[in-house]
């Protein structure tokens with residue numbers, strides 16, 4: 382059976398978890414505590430970069446959440462979570478990579494920097510550019526690709542719904558607000574949902590890790 386290495390608070394793992402549930406794939410969950418399990422020699426053999434998520438399917442190991450999603454789509458094509466049409470496929474890829482490269486890194490500033498700091502304000506500004514871009518793609522449609530849920534909804538849908546709780550309002554983006562309400566009601570989102578207490582724990586861990594990284598980069602400060 383497919384093994385899924387994960388931690389429930391990890392947004393990157395949640396992308397994969399939701400995809401497994403949406404596709405109805407049987408899997409064995411393997412829970413890692415990210416305060417050291419990922420650095421154990423047995424796990425480093427599975428992922429030398431000590432990150433979750435990882436899957437192992439009949440012994441075939443895949444790391445990196447977006448690569449895992451592609452593998453799952455190709456190996457378990459039904460229900461399809463990628464469109465065939467080249468333009469729609471490009472839009473799905475744009476939403477996925479803009480979430481990973483432009484949106485997700487800025488949420489770290491929302492968690493770690495003071496709301497009146499230049500870093501926080503710059504992060505909010507950047508996130509609003511992302512949200513505007515997403516609005517142009519989703520238009521009036523229920524999902525990013527139209528009527529069907531795709532990997533775009535899964536990847537963006539594990540970050541955008543949290544923005545109001547991190548200080549970025551979605552009030553200027555009514556289509557995205559509707560979309561958040563719809564996807565949050567899906568069983569796969571409900572089953573993997575973070576409670577408010579989980580979110581506070583996630584923020585605490587992110588702050589700790591960022592403080593550690595910043596002190597390693599500037600040892601004198």
Ligand SMILES: N[C@@H](CCC(=O)N[C@@H](CS)C(=O)NCC(=O)O)C(=O)O
Pocket residue numbers: 391392393394415419430431432433434444445446447
């Ligand atoms: N690019 C990777 C990032 C994975 C990642 O950063 N995972 C975090 C949890 S969200 C992790 O495992 N952190 C533990 C560590 O870095 O030691 C992906 O998309 O899978």
